[in-house]
Amino acid sequence: MTASITPRQEFVETIAANVRAVRARIAGAAERAGREPAAVRLIGVTKTFPAEVCAAAVQAGLTELGENRVQEGVAKAEALAEVGVRLTWHLIGHLQSNKVKLALGAFAVIHSVDSVDLARAISRRAVAHVDVLLEVNVSGEATKFGFTSEETPGALREIGTLSHVRVRGLMTVAPPGGAESVRPVFRRLRELAERLSLPELSMGMSGDYEVAVEEGATMVRVGSALFGPRSAPGGTA
Numbered sequence: 001m002t003a004s005i006t007p008r009q010e011f012v013e014t015i016a017a018n019v020r021a022v023r024a025r026i027a028g029a030a031e032r033a034g035r036e037p038a039a040v041r042l043i044g045v046t047k048t049f050p051a052e053v054c055a056a057a058v059q060a061g062l063t064e065l066g067e068n069r070v071q072e073g074v075a076k077a078e079a080l081a082e083v084g085v086r087l088t089w090h091l092i093g094h095l096q097s098n099k100v101k102l103a104l105g106a107f108a109v110i111h112s113v114d115s116v117d118l119a120r121a122i123s124r125r126a127v128a129h130v131d132v133l134l135e136v137n138v139s140g141e142a143t144k145f146g147f148t149s150e151e152t153p154g155a156l157r158e159i160g161t162l163s164h165v166r167v168r169g170l171m172t173v174a175p176p177g178g179a180e181s182v183r184p185v186f187r188r189l190r191e192l193a194e195r196l197s198l199p200e201l202s203m204g205m206s207g208d209y210e211v212a213v214e215e216g217a218t219m220v221r222v223g224s225a226l227f228g229p230r231s232a233p234g235g236t237a
Contacts, residue, residue: 005083007056015053016060018226019044022209026220029213040213043090045205045223047072048230051079057226058085066111066221068093070103077106092171092202092221094145097121104130111135111171111202111219114145119159126164133171133202134159136192138185141175149192156196169193169200169218179208186215 027037044057047068054065054076067073077089091107100121113119114135122130137146147155159167170193174182186203193201204212206225
């Protein structure tokens, strides 16, 4: 790894300690729900943090990272690939149709398919199957993207006919509030996924991932609990 992307060892150790703590909490939540902790994938959300933080995350044991913006994620993936660091990248933020081609070159999973038209754009530009999740606006917030719970079954039927898109599950972003206040949102998403026979549930962030795991999350998207406040410099070299 070149010096320009080498994180300070103390920062790697801090992230490693945070990873262990988050994994322990995930395990506890899974056990409370009668689930296997290994069924939950921890995705480290590195938005706004530099590539050095991504490299530190890999050294700390993370194998999957998530980004909100296409260009930011692509730049980090390319920077790490240049020094031989490869991992699974997830796009968890809104995807515009004109950025689909760029996204397909970097992200293994797209969590934020929020329209049939976007799914069609992905299928047209993909050369192999792309794993996606349908974003569901469970709480009905006007400021959030996503299908309504009522729209999701019909959207799944339409998207299921596309040749290069493989719907693996559902994703939601819970409304602001305490962890317990969002439990009904997570529960409704799980119930919807069960009705649609979809195996993956991407839900839960730093403030509520334990509740999400208790309610069936198979992927949790955790940022600040692993890497600290986004205003922090990130421990770069």
